[in-house]
Amino acid sequence: MSPHLLSIDSLSRDDVNHLIRVAARMEPIAQRRKITRVLEGAVLGNLFFEASTRTRVSFNAAFCRLGGTVCDTTGFTFSSMAKGESLYDTSRVMSGYCDAIVMRHPDQGSVAEFARATNVPVINGGDGPGEHPSQALLDIYTINKEFTRLGKTLNGAHILLTGDLKYGRTVHSLIRLLSLFGPMRVTLVSPPGLEMPAALIDTVSARGLQITSRDNLNSDFSDVDVVYTTRIQKERFTQEMSEGFGVLSRDFTVDLAFLNQRCNNNTIVMHPLPRDSRPEANDLDVDLNGDPRLAIFRQTDNGIPMRMAIFAKLLQVEDQIEKDLRDVRWFVPKTIGVDDAGF
Ligand code: NCD
Numbered sequence: 542m543s544p545h546l547l548s549i550d551s552l553s554r555d556d557v558n559h560l561i562r563v564a565a566r567m568e569p570i571a572q573r574r575k576i577t578r579v580l581e582g583a584v585l586g587n588l589f590f591e592a593s594t595r596t597r598v599s600f601n602a603a604f605c606r607l608g609g610t611v612c613d614t615t616g617f618t619f620s621s622m623a624k625g626e627s628l629y630d631t632s633r634v635m636s637g638y639c640d641a642i643v644m645r646h647p648d649q650g651s652v653a654e655f656a657r658a659t660n661v662p663v664i665n666g667g668d669g670p671g672e673h674p675s676q677a678l679l680d681i682y683t684i685n686k687e688f689t690r691l692g693k694t695l696n697g698a699h700i701l702l703t704g705d706l707k708y709g710r711t712v713h714s715l716i717r718l719l720s721l722f723g724p725m726r727v728t729l730v731s732p733p734g735l736e737m738p739a740a741l742i743d744t745v746s747a748r749g750l751q752i753t754s755r756d757n758l759n760s761d762f763s764d765v766d767v768v769y770t771t772r773i774q775k776e777r778f779t780q781e782m783s784e785g786f787g788v789l790s791r792d793f794t795v796d797l798a799f800l801n802q803r804c805n806n807n808t809i810v811m812h813p814l815p816r817d818s819r820p821e822a823n824d825l826d827v828d829l830n831g832d833p834r835l836a837i838f839r840q841t842d843n844g845i846p847m848r849m850a851i852f853a854k855l856l857q858v859e860d861q862i863e864k865d866l867r868d869v870r871w872f873v874p875k876t877i878g879v880d881d882a883g884f
Contacts, residue, residue: 545656545663546851549674549717557681557721560850563859564682567846570606573873575866578608579858586639587613588631589666590622590646595814595841596666596676600643603848607858612639632658641856662855670708670777676813677714679847681722683840684767687809695722699764703730703795704771704824706737708778711813712771713738716745723749728765730755732793734782735773757792762803769811770795770825789823796826800834809836831880838878 543551552560569575585604589597593615601611617623622631628651635642636659643664644652649671656663667673688694700719702712706729716737719725727750729737736754746752762768773789795810810829814837817824829835853859876882 542854544660544855545665546674546855547653547656547663547665548672549677549714549721552674552718552721554721557678557718560678560847560854561682561685563850563853563862564843564846566862567849567853569866570862571603571842571845571849573869576869577606577862577867578865579861580604580607580609580852580856583607583609583640583856584638585609585611585852586635586642587611588620588635588642588644588646589613589615590617590620590644591667593645593666595844596645596673597643599841599844600664600666600675600848603845604641604852606845607849607852609640609852628655629658631655632663635659636661641852664851664855667710670710670713670774672714672717673710673813674714674718675844675848675851676711677718678851679844680711680715680769680811680813680840681718682847683811683836683843684809686843687836687839688766691807691809693766693807695725697724697726698766699726699728700767700769701728701730701762701765702737702769702771703758703793705735705773706731706771707735708774709771709813712769713741715769716741716750720745720748720750724751725749726751726753728753728755728762730758730793732756732773732789734786758795758799758803759792760803762808763805765804765808767809767811768795768800768804771813772815772817772824773822788821791823794823794826795829797828797832800829800832807834809834811840812837814841833882838881842877 542556570577604611614620632655641662643666645666647669649669652665652668706712742752812825
């Protein structure tokens with residue numbers, strides 16, 4: 542595995558399986574039963590130049606739960622980039638302060654450019670419409686856990702990716718990751734103009750994914766194992782696209798009726814979040830809240846053990862996690878969310 546995590550393409554299937562096993566060992570810590578101090582003294586630099594809640598906070602929390610400390614900066618306005626500082630200079634400077642760096646930036650390729658100026662591990666927290674590898678890793682960890690519960694395997698699975706497949710970086714990383722675990726069927730459904738880039742489809746098809754593309758959800762998806770839905774990334778639209786793109790039709794909404802009529806009782810629903818809950822957005826519907834097939838909050842919870850695993854691997858402490866485990870002493874509720882079921 543490379544010293545950085547910039548793209549899924551730097552990982553082999555064995556690397557991913559290793560990270561899944563390390564993440565599973567992080568569960569007692571992520572579930573707040575045990576404490577480790579394996580990264581005591583280490584400092585993370587969390588640099589977010591684009592909007593974020595869960596990625597920024599979960600990287601931060603994951604590093605803290607390993608015993609490390611986090612320094613962060615958000616937005617361009619309060620950073621030296623607003624004064625014209627280059628990615629190279631920022632990278633070299635931050636590397637003098639921190640032992641690992643997570644960066645999110647609006648430009649595709651920017652995090653890789655930043656990483657070229659440092660020997661400190663850099664994690665791509667999202668580079669514009671490019672990639673979001675840690676999200677794909679927590680997604681595959683989630684699929685793996687859900688499939689184990691349902692007695693399924695990844696081999697031969699059928700995955701439906703829907704929404705903004707053109708600008709959605711999470712699906713760009715996820716489809717690359719799925720292609721390591723083929724043979725598998727992947728159906729792509731997006732509104733016209735927001736299709737998955739053709740070059741990416743060619744790459745993953747050549748690796749053995751059987752891809753079908755559609756422009757609507759009005760088909761029989763009764764053999765689909767995972768519906769992975771994404772938000773329309775309007776902030777990445779060109780002006781011409783913004784003018785041409787009206788309100789997203791309800792035909793693209795994944796809701797209870799779609800799941801009951803077109804899918805099956807064991808189809809799980811995932812979304813990288815945030816879902817746009819404004820009525821005109823027609824994103825993943827709230828009428829699925831409380832339905833056990835909705836895996837979105839199990840998915841966000843899985844971000845902690847997987848991001849801990851990524852840090853442990855890049856900072857080479859994954860063999861030492863169990864050495865200094867201690868019991869948690871504070872109050873921890875039985876279930877995290879008020880609507881959580883017991884699995
Ligand atoms: C996504 C992102 O920022 O790429 N969110 C996330 O990190 N979980 C998806 C989005 O913004 O729609």
